[in-house]
Structures are given as C-alpha cells and as structure tokens.
Amino acid sequence: MIADSVEMTLAETISLALRSNRSVKGAYLDRVVQKLSLEVSQDKFNPDLTLTATPTLSNSTSKTSDSTTESKSRTMTNALTSGLALTKVFQTGGDVAFSWARTDQYSNNTGSDTSTSDVNTWTVSFVQPLLKGAGIDVNTASVTLAEMGEQSNLLSLKDSVTSTVSSVISAFRSYAQAKRQVEIARDSVKRAQDLLKMNRFLIFVGRMAANEIIQTESDVANREFSYETAINNLDNARLSLLKILDIDKHTMIVPVEEEEPAPVHPDFQTCLDMALENRSDHLNTLILLESAKINLMLAENNRLWQLDAKGSYSFKDSNQYPSSDSDTASWSVGLLLSAPLYGDLTRKQTLVSARVSLKKVKLSLEESVQNIEIEVQDAVREVETKLKQVGMAKRARLLSEKKLEVEGEKLKAGRSSNFQLVSFQNQLVVSLNEELNANIAYRNALTSLDKVIGNTLSTWQIEYNKEYDKWPGK
Numbered sequence: 001m002i003a004d005s006v007e008m009t010l011a012e013t014i015s016l017a018l019r020s021n022r023s024v025k026g027a028y029l030d031r032v033v034q035k036l037s038l039e040v041s042q043d044k045f046n047p048d049l050t051l052t053a054t055p056t057l058s059n060s061t062s063k064t065s066d067s068t069t070e071s072k073s074r075t076m077t078n079a080l081t082s083g084l085a086l087t088k089v090f091q092t093g094g095d096v097a098f099s100w101a102r103t104d105q106y107s108n109n110t111g112s113d114t115s116t117s118d119v120n121t122w123t124v125s126f127v128q129p130l131l132k133g134a135g136i137d138v139n140t141a142s143v144t145l146a147e148m149g150e151q152s153n154l155l156s157l158k159d160s161v162t163s164t165v166s167s168v169i170s171a172f173r174s175y176a177q178a179k180r181q182v183e184i185a186r187d188s189v190k191r192a193q194d195l196l197k198m199n200r201f202l203i204f205v206g207r208m209a210a211n212e213i214i215q216t217e218s219d220v221a222n223r224e225f226s227y228e229t230a231i232n233n234l235d236n237a238r239l240s241l242l243k244i245l246d247i248d249k250h251t252m253i254v255p256v257e258e259e260e261p262a263p264v265h266p267d268f269q270t271c272l273d274m275a276l277e278n279r280s281d282h283l284n285t286l287i288l289l290e291s292a293k294i295n296l297m298l299a300e301n302n303r304l305w306q307l308d309a310k311g312s313y314s315f316k317d318s319n320q321y322p323s324s325d326s327d328t329a330s331w332s333v334g335l336l337l338s339a340p341l342y343g344d345l346t347r348k349q350t351l352v353s354a355r356v357s358l359k360k361v362k363l364s365l366e367e368s369v370q371n372i373e374i375e376v377q378d379a380v381r382e383v384e385t386k387l388k389q390v391g392m393a394k395r396a397r398l399l400s401e402k403k404l405e406v407e408g409e410k411l412k413a414g415r416s417s418n419f420q421l422v423s424f425q426n427q428l429v430v431s432l433n434e435e436l437n438a439n440i441a442y443r444n445a446l447t448s449l450d451k452v453i454g455n456t457l458s459t460w461q462i463e464y465n466k467e468y469d470k471w472p473g474k
Contacts, residue, residue, distance in 0.1 A: 005252040010172050013245070013253070014460055017168045018161070020246045027160040034153045041146030047088040054081040079105040093139045094128035117320040125312035132304040141294050148287050154465055155280040161464045162456045164244070169447050171241040176255040177440050178230065178237040181433065185227040188429045192220040195425070198411075199418060212418045219422045261443060263387055266380045271453050275372050278454025285361065285368045292358040299354040303347050306338040372452075379449040386442040393431070393438035400424070400431035 008016070018024055058077045083101035090096075103119045133139070196216045202208035242249055276282055311333040319325045340347075404424045411421050450456045457464055 005254050007254045007256050009256045010169065010258055011460065013172050013241070013255075014165055014168050014462075016247070017164055017245050018462070021164050021244065022246050024161060024164050027157050031153070031157060034150065038146050038150045041143050044143060045089055045091060047086055050085040052081075052083045052085070055079070056081075076108045077105060078107075079103060089139075091136045091139050092128065093133045093135065094126060096124070096126045099123045115321060117318070119316065119318045121314065121316045123312065123314040126310070128309045130307045130309060132301060132306040135301070137297060138301050141298055145291055145294060148291055152284055152287050155284055158457065158464050159280050161462065162451065165456055165460060165462065166447065166451055167244050168241075170444070171237070171244050172255055173258075173440050173443060175234075175237040175241045175253070176257060177436060178234040179255060180257075180436050182227070182230040182234050184429060184432045184436070185223065185230040188425065189220070189223040189227050191425055192216065192223045192422075195418075195421060196220055208418065215418050215422055219425070258443065260439070261446060264383060264446060265387075266383055266449060268377060268380050271380055271449065272373060272376045274455060275376050275453040276369070278458075279372060279452075280454065282368050282372060285365050289358075289361045289365055292354070292361045296351075296354040296358050299347075299351040303351060305340075306336070308336045310334055310336055375452050379445070379452040383442075383445045383449055386438065386445040389438045390435075390442050393435040397428075397431040397435045400428040404428050 056077075056079045058079075081101065081103045083099065085100075086098045088096050099122075101121045103117075105117045107115045128134075196213070199208060199213045199216045203210050203213060238253065239249060241253065242251055311331070313331040314329070316328045317326070318328075404421070404427075407421050407424045411418070447456070450459050
C-alpha cells in the first residue's frame with residue numbers, strides 16, 4: 001500500500017528522526033542507567049540505616065523417670081530480636097557506626113513460674129585514617145571520577161544525536177538532489193522530443209537531410225534512458241532516507257527545497273576556538289587528563305603506611321524477671337598501624353602505571369589540538385572553495401542556456417547543424433547538474449564545518465540533554 005505524499009522540510013525531517021530513530025532512542029535509554037550510576041556514587045557520604053527483626057517461637061519437651069516416678073515438662077519460648085544499624089562515611093575518610101539491638105523473651109515452663117527478659121545493647125564505633133586513605137581529595141576522588149564519567153556520557157549522547165542529524169541531512173539532500181535530477185532529465189527528454197519534432201518538420205519541408213534525424217533520435221533514446229536511471233536513483237535515495245528515519249518504507253516524503261544559503265566566509269581562528277570549546281573528542285581528552293591526575297594522586301596515597309585511629313563504646317542493660325537486672329559498659333581507643341616492608345610490588349606498579357597514563361594523555365591532548373587545527377583549516381578552505389564553485393556553475397549554466405537558445409534560432413534559419421544543437425542540449429544538462437551538485441556541495445561543506453567545530457546541534461537548535469521522561473519518541 002502506497003501512502004499519501006507528505007512534504008517535509010529538512011528541519012521537519014530532522015525532528016522526525018529524533019523521535020523515531022532507534023539509535024537515538026537507545027542512546028536516551030542508556031542515560032537511565034548512567035544517571036543511576038552517578039547517583040550511587042554521589043550517595044557515598046549519605047548515612048545508611050538498616051532495620052532488622054527476628055521473631056521466633058520455640059517449644060521443648062523433656063521427660064525424666066526412675067523406678068518409682070515419672071515426670072514430664074514443656075517449655076514454650078517466644079522471642080523477638082530487633083535492631084537498627086546506622087553507618088556514616090565522612091569526606092575525611094573516617095566512618096562512624098552506631099548499632100542498637102534489643103531482645104525480648106517470654107518463657108513458660110510447665111511446673112514453674114513464667115519468666116521474661118529484655119536485653120538492650122548500644123554500640124558506637126569510629127575509624128579515622130591518618131595516612132593512607134586520609135584527606136578530602138582522596139575520599140571524594142571516586143565521586144569526582146563518577147561526575148567526569150557523567151560528562152563523558154553526555155558527550156557520547158551528543159555525538160550519537162549529532163551523528164544521526166548529520167546522516168539525516170546528508171540523506172535528505174541526496175534525496176532532494178535525486179528529485180531535482182529527475183526534473184532535469186525529464187526536461188531534457190522534452191527538449192530532445194521537441195527537437196525531434198522540429199527535425200521532422202524541416203525534413204518534410206526539405207530543409208534538412210533525412211539521415212540527420214538519426215542524431216536526434218539517438219539523443220531522445222539516451223535522454224529517456226537517463227530519465228529512467230534518475231527515477232531509480234530517486235527511489236534509492238528515498239529508501240535510504242527512510243532507513244535512517246526508521247519509519248514505514250512506503251512513506252512518500254517529498255523534500256521541500258532548501259533556501260539558498262547566504263555566502264559565508266568563516267574565520268579560521270573563530271572556528272578553531274569553537275572547535276576546542278565544543279568538540280566532544282577534545283573535551284573527552286581533557287576529562288581523561290583530569291582523571292589521570294586523580295588516579296596518580298590515589299596511587300601516591302596508596303603507597304603510604306596505613307595508620308588509623310579507632311575507638312568504640314558499648315553499653316548493655318539486661319532485665320530479667322523474676323531474677324535480677326544488670327548493666328555493662330565498655331570502651332576502647334587505639335591506633336592500628338600496617339606498614340608493608342618487603343615483597344609487595346603492586347603499589348609501585350600502580351604508581352608507575354598512573355604516571356605513564358598521565359604522560360600518554362598529555363601526548364593525546366597535543367595530538368588532539370593539532371588534528372583539530374588541521375580539520376578546521378581544511379573545512380574552512382572547503383567552504384570557500386565550494387562557494388566559488390557555486391558562482392562558476394551558475395555562470396556556466398546561464399551561458400549554456402543562452403548558447404542553446406541562440407543555436408536553436410540559427411537552426412531554424414538553416415545556419416546551424418542538428419549535431420551542434422544536440423551537443424548544446426547535452427552541455428546544458430551537464431551545466432544544470434553541475435550547478436545542482438555545486439549547491440549541494442556548498443551546503444554540505446557548511447554542514448561539515450558545523451560538525452568539525454562541534455556546532456551542529458546549536459545550528460539546528462536541538463537540546464540533546466533532556467530528562468528521560470521528555471526524551472524524543474517516548
């Protein structure tokens with residue numbers, strides 16, 4: 001079933017792609033897990049509270065006998081053990097733990113009085129590293145690295161959306177170009193057929209030799225062949241666009257021709273500054289540089305001796321009926337020293353690896369800046385070159401039209417040959433296609449420059465960093 005045709009501008013096609021493209025949907029789904037991972041890392045210094053409860057019911061039976069008597073007793077016990085545990089980690093590296101536990105027990109023994117008891121235990125303990133693992137920078141490093149990872153994830157999302165937008169732009173323009181080529185081929189067929197009619201008339205009135213019409217008939221056949229090829233290319237371009245959009249293959253999109261872009265003369269330094277500010281690959285290298293510095297700091301800290309200050313306080317009160325009550329309190333403070341003296345090379349290995357990684361990232365940063373400078377310079381030059389070619393192609397097309405018009409009048413007056421007119425018609429078709437290709441190439445050069453300087457999404461006013469409940473296509 002063939003759907004109705006729908007006219008769409010490039011901006012509308014991009015918007016449709018952001019709603020329907022599966023790669024974009026998958027990228028936004030990944031953000032759900034990524035955001036949760038960041039929340040888990042940022043939760044490191046929030047207190048954790050745990051509740052426990054254990055109700056139990058037990059029954060025991062015992063029987064004793066001798067030669068004269070026999071006795072039997074049964075004990076029923078109900079008990080409930082409950083507790084709370086609270087732990088808190090501080091940015092200095094220390095942690096405090098508080099726990100409370102209570103056990104209530106009720107026992108009923110056959111032949112004896114009922115007994116009850118309750119026991120409460122409170123315990124507070126702390127540990128504070130003084131060397132290895134001590135300090136705000138060391139203990140917040142994991143959170144900082146997670147936040148850097150989140151920035152890297154956002155840049156990956158930006159790249160994914162940018163890649164889809166760039167693919168849509170390329171496919172849309174190829175489709176529009178194929179549509180215009182069909183129109184050029186159709187017009188060329190009409191011109192060739194009109195010339196064939198004129199040739200037949202000139203032969204009829206005796207002003208042209210009959211064998212000269214063969215040239216025109218051959219040209220008509222070639223133009224009809226080119227027209228069919230253009231129609232096939234048009235459908236291929238349409239399907240390529242629909243594949244990127246991830247919509248029904250029968251959808252008949254009619255591309256609305258873009259407005260002619262104004263001449264642009266980009267400044268190299270301005271474009272370079274924008275690229276260094278916006279390019280995801282460069283920003284990721286900067287993130288890797290900061291991460292390498294943090295990992296080196298952690299590796300250096302890991303080589304220190306472990307010296308921890310520790311302390312605890314515990315209080316327990318026990319109440320029993322019909323027996324007695326008791327209270328017990330205890331506390332302790334001290335130091336824990338762990339100093340590896342020989343045999344463990346893993347800490348040295350980690351430190352050397354961290355230093356080497358930092359140096360390699362610095363080299364990557366230098367390479368990144370150099371490559372971006374080259375790419376920006378090439379993109380700026382490409383825009384200037386394609387703009388000049390647009391003007392040249394337009395002038396060539398205007399001259400081809402003028403030549404064909406003049407030669408047509410000369411043929412009617414018998415002052416030109418059929419071969420010459422067919423040649424001029426072919427030149428016009430070439431000029432029309434070259435002008436079309438030059439305009440498309442200039443637009444694509446501007447789009448490539450946008451991509452090189454990392455400005456594609458800004459140009460098309462696309463907000464890629466959205467909350468999950470607002471992502472396109474949900």
